[in-house]
Amino acid sequence: MVDSQKLIYAQRKAAFRNLLKGKKLDAYFLGDLSNLYYFTGFWNEGYFSLVGRKEAWLFLPSLLFNQARRETIGFECVKGKVFPSLRKVLTRNRLGKVGFNPAQVSFEMGTELKKLGLAPVPGLVEELRAVKDREEIKLMREAGRLTMEGLEFIKKRLKPGISERTLAADLAHYYFLKAHGLAFNLIVAAGPNSAYPHHITSDYKIRKGDPVIFDVGAVWRGYRSDLTRTLPLGKMTPSFWRVFNIVAGAQKAAIQRLNPGVLAVEVDNAARSFIRNRGFGSAFVHNTGHGVGIDIHEAPRIGPGSKEKLKAGMVVTVEPGIYLPGKFGVRIEDTLLVTPEGPEVLTK
Amino acid sequence: MVDSQKLIYAQRKAAFRNLLKGKKLDAYFLGDLSNLYYFTGFWNEGYFSLVGRKEAWLFLPSLLFNQARRETIGFECVKGKVFPSLRKVLTRNRLGKVGFNPAQVSFEMGTELKKLGLAPVPGLVEELRAVKDREEIKLMREAGRLTMEGLEFIKKRLKPGISERTLAADLAHYYFLKAHGLAFNLIVAAGPNSAYPHHITSDYKIRKGDPVIFDVGAVWRGYRSDLTRTLPLGKMTPSFWRVFNIVAGAQKAAIQRLNPGVLAVEVDNAARSFIRNRGFGSAFVHNTGHGVGIDIHEAPRIGPGSKEKLKAGMVVTVEPGIYLPGKFGVRIEDTLLVTPEGPEVLTK
Numbered sequence: 001m002v003d004s005q006k007l008i009y010a011q012r013k014a015a016f017r018n019l020l021k022g023k024k025l026d027a028y029f030l031g032d033l034s035n036l037y038y039f040t041g042f043w044n045e046g047y048f049s050l051v052g053r054k055e056a057w058l059f060l061p062s063l064l065f066n067q068a069r070r071e072t073i074g075f076e077c078v079k080g081k082v083f084p085s086l087r088k089v090l091t092r093n094r095l096g097k098v099g100f101n102p103a104q105v106s107f108e109m110g111t112e113l114k115k116l117g118l119a120p121v122p123g124l125v126e127e128l129r130a131v132k133d134r135e136e137i138k139l140m141r142e143a144g145r146l147t148m149e150g151l152e153f154i155k156k157r158l159k160p161g162i163s164e165r166t167l168a169a170d171l172a173h174y175y176f177l178k179a180h181g182l183a184f185n186l187i188v189a190a191g192p193n194s195a196y197p198h199h200i201t202s203d204y205k206i207r208k209g210d211p212v213i214f215d216v217g218a219v220w221r222g223y224r225s226d227l228t229r230t231l232p233l234g235k236m237t238p239s240f241w242r243v244f245n246i247v248a249g250a251q252k253a254a255i256q257r258l259n260p261g262v263l264a265v266e267v268d269n270a271a272r273s274f275i276r277n278r279g280f281g282s283a284f285v286h287n288t289g290h291g292v293g294i295d296i297h298e299a300p301r302i303g304p305g306s307k308e309k310l311k312a313g314m315v316v317t318v319e320p321g322i323y324l325p326g327k328f329g330v331r332i333e334d335t336l337l338v339t340p341e342g343p344e345v346l347t348k
Numbered sequence: 349m350v351d352s353q354k355l356i357y358a359q360r361k362a363a364f365r366n367l368l369k370g371k372k373l374d375a376y377f378l379g380d381l382s383n384l385y386y387f388t389g390f391w392n393e394g395y396f397s398l399v400g401r402k403e404a405w406l407f408l409p410s411l412l413f414n415q416a417r418r419e420t421i422g423f424e425c426v427k428g429k430v431f432p433s434l435r436k437v438l439t440r441n442r443l444g445k446v447g448f449n450p451a452q453v454s455f456e457m458g459t460e461l462k463k464l465g466l467a468p469v470p471g472l473v474e475e476l477r478a479v480k481d482r483e484e485i486k487l488m489r490e491a492g493r494l495t496m497e498g499l500e501f502i503k504k505r506l507k508p509g510i511s512e513r514t515l516a517a518d519l520a521h522y523y524f525l526k527a528h529g530l531a532f533n534l535i536v537a538a539g540p541n542s543a544y545p546h547h548i549t550s551d552y553k554i555r556k557g558d559p560v561i562f563d564v565g566a567v568w569r570g571y572r573s574d575l576t577r578t579l580p581l582g583k584m585t586p587s588f589w590r591v592f593n594i595v596a597g598a599q600k601a602a603i604q605r606l607n608p609g610v611l612a613v614e615v616d617n618a619a620r621s622f623i624r625n626r627g628f629g630s631a632f633v634h635n636t637g638h639g640v641g642i643d644i645h646e647a648p649r650i651g652p653g654s655k656e657k658l659k660a661g662m663v664v665t666v667e668p669g670i671y672l673p674g675k676f677g678v679r680i681e682d683t684l685l686v687t688p689e690g691p692e693v694l695t696k
Contacts, residue, residue: 043548063545063634067544067546100455102454102455102456103454103456106451106452106453107448107451107454107455107457107458107459107468108468108470109455110454110455111468120455120456120459165524166525168524169520169521169524169525172517172520172529173518173520173521173524176513176516176517176520176521177514177517180548181520182520185529197411198412198415200391200528201528285411286411
């Protein structure tokens with residue numbers, strides 16, 4: 001691990017310890033792999049961590065013990081089963097007030113943690129992770145750039161007669177070769193399939209006049225990006241262009257509101273009211289966007305009823321859509337960084 | 349949905365209702381997508397189900413409501429937020445004794461379910477899903493066949509100078525084109541990287557004399573398969589062949605024990621003692637195998653301390669390995685069906 005990386009992990013722990021202090025917690029238990037990765041850079045299923053105000057521990061099975069000792073820094077590595085090890089660490093270090101995230105551990109695990117005296121304290125790491133640090137922004141710019149590169153690559157392959165599946169396979173190949181794989185199970189939805197936001201890629205062969213929705217994303221060193229384009233193939237109907245322009249307008253209206261201090265619900269409302277005012281309100285059936293980073297969906301949520309406020313350093317998607325079952329659908333999505341100087345498009 | 353499929357879902361619910369009866373439960377809450385898919389065939393994040401002794405319900409957000417009504421059978425579809433809807437259904441139908449799986453819902457959700465009077469009852473659906481029905485076996489044979497086809501395809505591309513990443517991208521392309529994508533994040537680990545069971549695919553260029561571990565799997569209509577081969581490139585050292593033959597022998601020994609009525613721990617022990625008796629006990633750092641189906645890891649676990657007993661219809665992996673950090677590693681894995689006539693290799 002190079003020195004600059006050591007510093008990053010030390011800074012993340014320091015920022016988290018400030019949150020612990022604010023909540024008057026002695027320590028916090030991490031049970032979610034994405035949270036663990038954020039603090040350790042170590043991506044392996046089956047380990048856990050406790051971050052205290054001064055020290056921090058990893059609880060590891062034998063399988064991971066040596067690798068973790070070699071590849072992580074700033075943690076005491078403890079080999080063995082998690083609950084007995086955790087109990088010992090809590091007692092020896094007199095850690096009384098300890099939290100865990102009730103949304104990110106199973107009911108079974110949370111019940112065991114409560115027996116050890118831990119208390120559910122939601123949202124702490126999410127809050128931290130929602131605002132990206134300099135290193136994360138660098139990685140997300142690269143993930144965004146690679147994601148768009150894949151779209152440019154596939155555009156050239158789009159022609160009548162090619163199947164959704166062939167295009168999806170070519171995109172998977174691209175992102176595995178040029179990046180570190182797929183950010184999520186990519187979607188290629190053509191013609192009538194474009195009307196279903198969660199369409200599963202099929203053997204449908206694309207025809208002239210079909211809209212083709214590509215919802216794709218690359219991973220770069222653990223960070224994800226999310227991009228959707230609705231590409232026309234050949235001459236399209238006026239009703240397609242009408243809907244397309246409304247979705248494009250809604251995206252633009254939402255992006256214009258994407259500034260520090262703005263409520264996420266206002267961004268959602270900018271897109272939603274734009275679409276509603278043009279008569280398609282009931283055809284916009286999902287949220288306007290979501291945070292993205294180590295996870296493809298993370299804080300903040302940009303949707304109706306969202307309570308979160310945008311901050312500089314947040315990375316979010318803006319992805320309005322209109323879906324007309326039996327006919328077609330349009331979705332346009334970018335991943336953007338919130339900055340004091342206005343939003344920066346990362347998927348470019 | 350064709351009639352034969354209707355029958356499958358009806359049969360699965362009927363079998364599950366027998367388990368509910370045995371546990372004296374009126375109903376069971378499903379919070380895990382794989383479990384939901386098993387009973388509905390509907391693969392979409394964000395919905396839940398309650399299966400009663402006579403009726404069954406799906407709790408859906410607006411986004412999924414129409415699609416679920418069209419694509420599922422044998423469920424009453426309820427639109428809206430899950431907890432208020434669930435409360436109404438419980439009251440109206442006088443469902444008093446209702447369970448949920450504490451390992452498959454978050455602590456947050458489990459806490460809400462307990463407030464509604466539900467109780468944690470572990471393992472019920474896992475038990476059912478561990479034994480595959482005729483339809484599942486058909487799909488898993490196809491997933492196994494396609495997985496091996498991908499391996500045969502990549503064997504031809506394996507030559508000195510090609511990178512792990514290029515091979516991984518070609519495999520991803522194959523499984524997206526010929527099957528329904530990747531069963532898990534595939535592993536290509538060559539030369540010294542083969543010594544790490546959880547190696548992340550890199551830009552390492554393969555040399556003559558390198559062992560190359562391929563750990564791959566295709567998805568076919570929601571069902572997964574799991575296959576590992578350690579392929580030699582060119583002339584290998586005698587120490588490689590010694591280790592290779594021990595792992596192959598351990599796999600054979602374990603597969604010979606793979607029969608209905610045998611304890612999973614005996615299968616693990618067959619592989620483990622074979623390796624230990626030849627001096628490599630500490631280099632076999634993981635379980636011998638695991639169940640596979642809708643999830644890549646499901647019941648039963650074939651490892652030290654496992655309490656489960658093998659049954660006809662179970663589909664499991666057998667995957668011993670020896671890892672010598674700084675040198676190389678060997679793992680050999682197949683996915684097999686347990687039958688009264690002995691194990692059937694599905695990855696062939």
